[in-house]
Structure formats: structure tokens, C-alpha cells
Amino acid sequence: MATAPDLQSLKVDYKRNPMLPWPFQIRRVKHETEDTFTIELQPSGDLEEFTFQPGQFNMVYVYGVGEIPISISGDPANPRTLVHTTRAVGSVTKAMDKMRRGDILGIRGPYGTPWPIDHANGQDVVFVAGGIGLAPLRPVLYEVVAQRERYGKVVLLYGTRTPSDVLFRQELENWRARFDLEIYVTVDRAMSGWRGNVGVVTNLISRAPFDPRNTMAFVCGPEVMMRFTTMELHKRGVDNEHIFVSMERNMKCAIGLCGHCQFGSVFVCKDGPVFRYSQIKDMLVKWEI
Amino acid sequence: MKNFIFERAELDNLVETLKRRGFKVIGPTVRDSAIIYDELTDANDLPIGWTDEQTNGTYRLKRRDDAAVFAWTVGPQSWKKFLFPPIQKIFATHRSTKGLDFPNSKKQAPQESPPIKYAFFGVRSCELNAIAIQDKVFLGGPFIDPLYQRKRTGVFIVAINCNQAGGTCFCASMNTGPKATTGFDLALTEILSDKHHYFVVEAGTELGEDILKNVKCTKATEENLATIKNITEQTVTQMSRSLDTANLKNILYQSSEHPRWERTASLCLTCTNCTMVCPTCFCATVEDVTDLAGKQADRIRKWDSCFTLDFSYIHGGSVRTSTKARYRQWMTHKLASWVDQFGTFGCVGCGRCITWCPVGIDITEEARAIRENQP
Ligand SMILES: Cc1cc2nc3c(=O)[nH]c(=O)nc-3n(C[C@H](O)[C@H](O)[C@H](O)COP(=O)(O)OP(=O)(O)OC[C@H]3O[C@@H](n4cnc5c(N)ncnc54)[C@H](O)[C@@H]3O)c2cc1C
Ligand code: SF4
Ligand code: FES
Numbered sequence: 001m002a003t004a005p006d007l008q009s010l011k012v013d014y015k016r017n018p019m020l021p022w023p024f025q026i027r028r029v030k031h032e033t034e035d036t037f038t039i040e041l042q043p044s045g046d047l048e049e050f051t052f053q054p055g056q057f058n059m060v061y062v063y064g065v066g067e068i069p070i071s072i073s074g075d076p077a078n079p080r081t082l083v084h085t086t087r088a089v090g091s092v093t094k095a096m097d098k099m100r101r102g103d104i105l106g107i108r109g110p111y112g113t114p115w116p117i118d119h120a121n122g123q124d125v126v127f128v129a130g131g132i133g134l135a136p137l138r139p140v141l142y143e144v145v146a147q148r149e150r151y152g153k154v155v156l157l158y159g160t161r162t163p164s165d166v167l168f169r170q171e172l173e174n175w176r177a178r179f180d181l182e183i184y185v186t187v188d189r190a191m192s193g194w195r196g197n198v199g200v201v202t203n204l205i206s207r208a209p210f211d212p213r214n215t216m217a218f219v220c221g222p223e224v225m226m227r228f229t230t231m232e233l234h235k236r237g238v239d240n241e242h243i244f245v246s247m248e249r250n251m252k253c254a255i256g257l258c259g260h261c262q263f264g265s266v267f268v269c270k271d272g273p274v275f276r277y278s279q280i281k282d283m284l285v286k287w288e289i
Numbered sequence: 290m291k292n293f294i295f296e297r298a299e300l301d302n303l304v305e306t307l308k309r310r311g312f313k314v315i316g317p318t319v320r321d322s323a324i325i326y327d328e329l330t331d332a333n334d335l336p337i338g339w340t341d342e343q344t345n346g347t348y349r350l351k352r353r354d355d356a357a358v359f360a361w362t363v364g365p366q367s368w369k370k371f372l373f374p375p376i377q378k379i380f381a382t383h384r385s386t387k388g389l390d391f392p393n394s395k396k397q398a399p400q401e402s403p404p405i406k407y408a409f410f411g412v413r414s415c416e417l418n419a420i421a422i423q424d425k426v427f428l429g430g431p432f433i434d435p436l437y438q439r440k441r442t443g444v445f446i447v448a449i450n451c452n453q454a455g456g457t458c459f460c461a462s463m464n465t466g467p468k469a470t471t472g473f474d475l476a477l478t479e480i481l482s483d484k485h486h487y488f489v490v491e492a493g494t495e496l497g498e499d500i501l502k503n504v505k506c507t508k509a510t511e512e513n514l515a516t517i518k519n520i521t522e523q524t525v526t527q528m529s530r531s532l533d534t535a536n537l538k539n540i541l542y543q544s545s546e547h548p549r550w551e552r553t554a555s556l557c558l559t560c561t562n563c564t565m566v567c568p569t570c571f572c573a574t575v576e577d578v579t580d581l582a583g584k585q586a587d588r589i590r591k592w593d594s595c596f597t598l599d600f601s602y603i604h605g606g607s608v609r610t611s612t613k614a615r616y617r618q619w620m621t622h623k624l625a626s627w628v629d630q631f632g633t634f635g636c637v638g639c640g641r642c643i644t645w646c647p648v649g650i651d652i653t654e655e656a657r658a659i660r661e662n663q664p
Contacts, residue, residue: 017393017435018432018433018435019379019380019434019435019436020379020380020391020392020393021391021393022391022393023389023391023393045391045393046393061577061588063382063384063389063579063586064382064577064578064579064583064586065577066575066577067575067577067588089604090604104388104389104391106382106391248603249601249603249608250600250601250602250603250608252573252574252575252593253573253575255431255432256431256432257426257427257432257434257571257573258572258573258574258575258593259571259572259573259593259595260572260574260593260600260601262618262622262626264626265625265626265629265630267630270431270432286545286546287614288608288609288610288611288613288614289545289608289614289618
């Protein structure tokens with residue numbers, strides 16, 4: 001028989017009601033590409049700061065429209081500004097896209113497991129990003145760049161659809177200019193003038209400069225891309241224990257109560273979204289789990 | 290153990306006492322050809338003289354030739370609808386000339402009326418277990434559901450030990466019945482012979498014992514307790530279905546490509562009935578609705594089901610498009626992943642999903658077919 005938690009010991013605390021969003025005000029909107037935009041937010045209620053760990057996400061609520069999970073894409077060293085980078089694909093994201101400086105959004109979070117970057121001390125670090133998957137990786141890239149001396153080689157492999165879909169262009173340029181970061185960008189379809197790589201991001205893995213026996217890999221992108229990326233990394237000799245992926249599932253609550261984000265035995269919202277690959281490998285290779 | 294007996298007539302008094310103590314007494318009653326749970330005016334609202342016949346895809350009420358009060362088993366509803374209502378407002382946001390007003394902003398302190406104090410009257414052992422399972426889901430952390438907590442705290446529970454098994458019951462297999470062992474304030478057993486109609490009552494809490502002070506009771510004898518034991522044993526032998534739980538979790542995890550799923554999927558209508566009647570299913574979705582003027586936006590939580598296509602939708606398509614994947618998700622969750630998530634099965638053997646499935650799919654049969662045909 002299941003035993004119930006001690007009911008009397010649970011006090012109702014409305015300040016911490018995990019279902020209520022906090023009001024945040026938009027301070028800046030930046031259009032990254034045709035369909036992707038970055039917003040900077042500041043708390044407009046009781047909160048003063050918003051601290052988070054790289055890899056975590058928020059539930060973003062648009063008045064009367066809906067609430068969706070969006071990763072935090074800003075710098076963890078700057079807790080006064082909350083940053084989200086979003087691709088407009090459907091009702092909520094398109095409503096967000098219409099919002100301007102001064103508008104209010106509801107925010108709940110931060111939720112989920114972070115990228116375990118502390119475990120990468122003294123090792124090479126490889127980031128593999130597909131499309132909007134670069135957004136959840138940007139905070140950890142900031143952190144690694146800020147403490148560059150802690151790590152061996154630092155490599156970013158980033159694939160996107162076309163050259164005009166490349167996110168965070170200025171930042172990528174700045175990072176590319178540094179001698180201690182290896183940045184490789186590839187596109188599915190090139191246009192004239194593109195001098196970078198063409199093809200899927202997984203093609204870059206076999207040639208990327210890192211020592212597979214001493215590497216931590218962080219992967220975020222569409223599920224198929226992650227399946228192939230993990231296979232390629234494994235082929236190069238990176239241990240499954242050293243690969244971390246960020247999973248995506250439908251989410252209605254982000255606090256383990258709605259059931260939507262189940263992926264086999266785990267809840268992506270509270271047990272993830274960042275998982276050690278070895279933990280979910282068996283499920284990732286099955287269809288429709 | 291604190292066991293007493295009281296006469297059938299005193300049952301009315303027990304309901305009365307709970308009402309006098311400020312409880313809203315919810316219990317079984319006959320409505321629209323089924324036994325459902327609703328507020329009781331008095332003990333006359335109980336399904337006196339009724340019983341039910343249940344099997345795969347069938348539920349029928351029948352008159353008995355005696356005045357037994359609890360000689361039936363669970364119907365389409367469960368207590369879940371009171372603790373975790375099918376439709377529930379989570380919060381409202383207001384828009385005025387000054388902007389948006391969130392429930393969490395300084396201006397608007399949450400104003401809440403005191404929660405309703407429920408007394409659940411006639412909770413069967415499988416249902417007690419279902420409540421305990423939902424307690425784990427909603428209150429076990431790391432996040433606690435404040436809406437559930439508010440309703441759950443202070444619920445007074447009068448359990449009823451089953452004296453007959455329903456046509457689709459298999460609680461004995463799930464170790465969740467037919468006799469209530471914990472989680473109640475009072476537990477009743479109804480005993481009806483030619484001449485004598487009475488109840489044996491066990492007090493599970495001090496409050497339960499206190500309530501009994503208003504009911505004319507005498508101490509239960511060894512003989513009374515032996516009678517209960519007999520009744521429970523008989524009920525177990527009546528159970529026609531069983532589900533072997535040994536190593537079940539691993540068997541199901543290893544059987545994600547078992548051919549049985551395809552066969553079941555060819556029958557399943559993805560109607561969601563099984564999930565709607567299940568007393569442990571906790572999945573919910575949310576809806577955001579605004580009033581016509583756009584001045585107020587409500588966020589509403591509604592029961593949801595893993596049998597719908599929308600349930601697993603992410604941009605680009607649903608994760609579980611096939612009926613096979615959805616049935617597999619449901620059953621594997623109930624009998625395997627639930628164990629990893631909450632340390633218990635998500636099934637209490639109440640048989641509702643078997644009775645209310647329009648095509649009569651039987652979870653015990655499905656589990657057996659998969660177990661017996663391992664590659
Ligand atoms: C942990 C996590 C982090 C994410 N981070 C980002 C990010 O940083 N940037 C970004 O652009 N996108 C991110 N997404 C995806 C984003 O949540 C979806 O694009 C968004 O929910 C689509 O909502 P919509 O109403 O615009 O689309 P619609 O197609 O209208 O969606 C309808 C509903 O389906 C659900 N849904 C649809 N797509 C998804 C999806 N991909 N994931 C989860 N639920 C979905 C939502 O509940 C949504 O309300 C993330 C998803 C997850 C799970
Ligand atoms: S198993 Fe039966 S009740 Fe459940 S969704 Fe399928 S047809 Fe409906
Ligand atoms: S999003 Fe609701 S349980 Fe994970």
C-alpha cells in the first residue's frame with residue numbers, strides 16, 4: 001500500500017504556489033532571424049533577481065493565450081535580466097513574437113536539471129547544437145568562456161537550416177575570433193556567399209578537435225539529430241556516461257503533476273530536461289515512447 | 290484495535306453526526322442507472338437494496354431482495370473528482386488600464402474562502418489505495434499541488450469493507466483489498482443475516498473514535514471479528530480475475546515491441562474511457578480562456594488522457610501517433626513506470642477500466658498475454 005505524506009506537515013504557502021506565474025516586463029526585443037527572437041525581461045512584481053543554472057527553462061505565460069516551456073538563453077552571471085530566445089511556430093510563440101518593450105509576460109521557474117558543467121573540469125568540452133537547440137546551450141557557453149582556464153579544448157558544433165537561420169551571429173563571430181574556442185557552423189542548404197560547412201551537424205563530429213577519452217559532450221536539438229549525434233560521439237569513443245542531452249516533450253505544468261512530459265519512466269520536466277545519455281539511451285532508440 | 294458494533298438504524302445517526310460536525314458528507318447514491326458519489330442528505334440516499342452486475346464493457350444495476358446498503362462495488366466515478374476535480378480554475382489574471390494584474394503581483398493578495406470539509410462515506414479499500422497513490426503524486430514533491438492539498442487536508446474517511454467482489458475486481462492481486470487496512474478514520478463492515486442487520490466498525494483515528502461517541506455502539510466480540518475475517522476471505526475467493534505482479538515491471542519494459550500491442554490497438558477506440566474512470570490517473574491539461582471584453586483571463590485545469598493525439602503533441606507532430614503507442618504508454622505506466630516514479634503500481638485492481646471500456650479490453654488479460662508469450 002502506498003503511504004501518504006504527512007498531510008498536516010504540509011502548509012499551504014501561496015507565495016510559493018508553483019502554479020502561479022510572476023509578472024515580468026519586456027525590456028528589449030531582438031530579432032535574431034526571420035522567425036526567431038530574443039527577449040530580455042525584468043521582474044515587475046516582488047522579485048528582484050532571477051537566478052538560474054544553465055540548461056534550465058521557464059514556463060512562459062502569455063495573457064489569455066497559453067503557457068509554454070522555453071529555455072533560458074541568457075548569461076547566468078547576470079541575474080537581473082532574464083533572457084529567452086524563441087522560435088515562432090504556433091499560437092503562444094507567435095503571440096510572444098508580437099509583444100513589444102513594456103509588455104508583461106508571466107514567468108514560472110526556473111525548472112529542470114542543468115548542464116553538469118562542473119563535471120567537465122580539466123576535460124575537453126564539446127557542444128553540439130541543432131537549430132533553436134543553441135539557445136539552451138548559450139548560458140553554459142557563457143559560463144565556460146568566463147572560466148575558460150578550467151577546461152581543455154572547447155568546441156561548438158552548430159547546425160542550422162540556412163545561413164539566414166544562424167542565431168546569435170555577433171556572439172558566434174566574437175567567439176570564433178578567440179584562439180581558445182573552436183566554433184564550427186554548418187547549414188543544410190547554403191546560399192551564395194556562404195563560406196562555411198554544408199551538411200548535417202553530425203558530419204562535423206568525426207573531424208572535430210577533441211580527445212574523445214577526455215571529453216564531456218552537451219547535445220541539444222531535434223530528437224533525430226540527437227540520436228545521430230550521440231551515435232557519432234559514441235563512434236569516436238566518447239563514453240555514453242559523458243554525453244548529456246536535453247529532451248523535449250509536451251509540457252503543461254513543468255512541476256511533475258500533469259503527466260504530459262513522460263518519457264518512459266522519467267518526467268522530462270523534473271527529472272530532465274538534461275539527462276545523462278546512458279540513463280535514457282534505451283528509450284531514445286525506441287519509437288513513440 | 291478498536292472495534293465496535295452498531296445496528297443498521299444507527300447508520301443514519303453516523304451520517305447525521307458527521308453533518309453536525311460540519312462535514313459535507315459525500316457518499317454513494319443511485320443516479321442515471323449507476324451508483325455515483327454525491328452529497329448525501331441522509332442515509333436514505335444510500336443505494337439501499339441495490340446491487341450491480343459488471344463484466345467487460347457492461348454495467349447494470351439490479352434490485353436485491355434485501356435491504357443491504359453496500360452490497361455492490363465501484364461505479365463509474367471515484368473520489369478523485371472531489372480532490373482533483375475534472376475542471377478546476379488555477380488562477381485568474383486581470384487586465385485594466387494600469388496593465389496586467391497577476392495573482393502573484395503585490396497588489397492582489399489571494400482571497401480564498403475556507404476549504405470545504407469533506408467526509409467521504411463508503412470508501413472501498415481499492416479506493417483508499419487510489420487516494421494514497423494520488424497523495425503521493427500530488428503531495429510527494431518536489432512540487433506540491435496546492436489545489437489538491439487544500440481539498441485533501443482534513444478529509445474524514447469512512448471506509449467500507451467489501452462483502453462481495455464485483456465482476457471485474459482484482460484488488461486481491463494488487464494487494465489493495467478487499468479489506469481496508471489503513472488510511473481511514475472509520476472502517477465499516479456490513480453484516481446482514483435473516484434476523485440481524487448490523488455493522489462492525491473499526492476506528493482508525495482518534496477523531497474517528499470521537500465521532501463514534503454519538504453512535505450507539507457496543508464493543509465488538511471475537512466472534513464479530515471472526516465473521517469479518519470470513520467475509521473478507523469469501524470476497525477474495527469470489528474474485529474471478531487476477532493479475533500476476535511478479536517481475537511485471539521488467540516484463541513490460543522488455544516488451545515494448547510485443548505483438549500483443551498491435552492486436553489490442555486494433556480493438557481500442559482511443560475513447561479515453563479507461564483513463565476517465567481510473568481513480569489514479571492524474572494527467573491534466575490546461576486551457577486559457579478570456580472573457581469577451583478581454584478583461585479577465587482564466588487558467589483552467591482539466592483532466593486529460595494519454596489516449597489522445599494532442600497529449601504528446603510537440604511542434605511538428607505528436608510523439609505517440611499510433612494507438613499501439615498510446616495503449617502501451619497507458620498500460621506500461623500503470624504497471625511498470627509508475628513503480629519507478631512513485632514506488633507503487635498505478636493500478637489498484639478496481640476493474641473500472643474493464644467495465645467501462647466499450648470494447649471490453651481487460652488489463653488483466655493484456656498483462657497475462659504479454660507475460661505468457663515472452664520471446
Ligand atoms: C524544456 C523545453 C525547452 C524549450 N526551449 C525552447 C526555447 O528555448 N526556444 C524555443 O523556441 N522553443 C523551446 N521549446 C519548444 C517550445 O516549448 C515550443 O515551440 C512551444 O511550446 C510551441 O508552442 P506554440 O503554442 O507556439 O505552438 P503550437 O503548435 O500552437 O502548440 C500547441 C501546444 O502544444 C505544445 N507544444 C508544441 N510544441 C511543443 C514543444 N516543442 N515542446 C513542448 N510543448 C510543445 C504546447 O503546450 C503548446 O501550447 C522548449 C521545449 C521544452 C520542452
Ligand atoms: S482501452 Fe478501451 S476504454 Fe481505454 S481508450 Fe481504448 S477503447 Fe477506450
Ligand atoms: S510537464 Fe507536467 S508532468 Fe512534466
